[in-house]
Amino acid sequence: MKKFIRTSGLLIGALFLFSACAHLTSNPASKESLTRSVEKVWNAKLNGDWGVVYDMTANKYKNQVNKTAFLKRANITVKDYAIKDIKILDPGKRAISVVEYKISHAGYEFPVKNYKEEWLWEEGAWRLNLLPTVSSPIIEQKSRQQ
Numbered sequence: 092m093k094k095f096i097r098t099s100g101l102l103i104g105a106l107f108l109f110s111a112c113a114h115l116t117s118n119p120a121s122k123e124s125l126t127r128s129v130e131k132v133w134n135a136k137l138n139g140d141w142g143v144v145y146d147m148t149a150n151k152y153k154n155q156v157n158k159t160a161f162l163k164r165a166n167i168t169v170k171d172y173a174i175k176d177i178k179i180l181d182p183g184k185r186a187i188s189v190v191e192y193k194i195s196h197a198g199y200e201f202p203v204k205n206y207k208e209e210w211l212w213e214e215g216a217w218r219l220n221l222l223p224t225v226s227s228p229i230i231e232q233k234s235r236q237q
Contacts, residue, residue: 120183120212126174128210128217129188133172136192141165149211149218156221168195175205186210186217 118124128147135143145153145161172192179186188208194201209220 119215120179120217122177122179125179125186125188125210125217126177128219129174129177129190129208132219133169133174133190133192136169137172139168144219147216147219149220149222150213152221169193170195170200183212185212 132144132147135141135147141162142158144165145158170193172190174188174190176189177186178188186209188210190206190208191202191204192206194203210217211220212218
């Protein structure tokens with residue numbers, strides 16, 4: 092009887108050990124994880140849930156723009172979107188998504204094609220980088236003027 096209890100205890104312990112480590116076999120920074128994050132942000136935009144969009148932005152952006160200010164500026168109506176491409180450029184660090192979408196403003200619809208978004212891997216999740224990048228035309232123009 093003691094042998095049965097000991098064996099059962101060891102089997103149950105091993106089961107807990109394997110189930111606790113199961114998450115280690117999947118890659119949280121994978122393309123699938125990134126795709127889910129991109130879909131979550133764009134579904135939130137489609138539903139006008141800009142708080143979710145803000146919550147999924149990169150920390151550098153959140154340090155510069157508070158949530159209240161972000162929500163005040165989030166005044167576009169997204170009518171539709173399609174994810175065209177997702178590429179991980181630097182595994183576990185940086186990725187790009189390409190999205191086409193339609194917005195509505197003042198009774199008119201405006202299509203946007205090949206919109207590129209940068210995603211950064213931070214604190215165990217993909218985060219949307221809303222800060223301008225070095226290749227931004229606005230930054231390039233400012234640096235030429237100086």
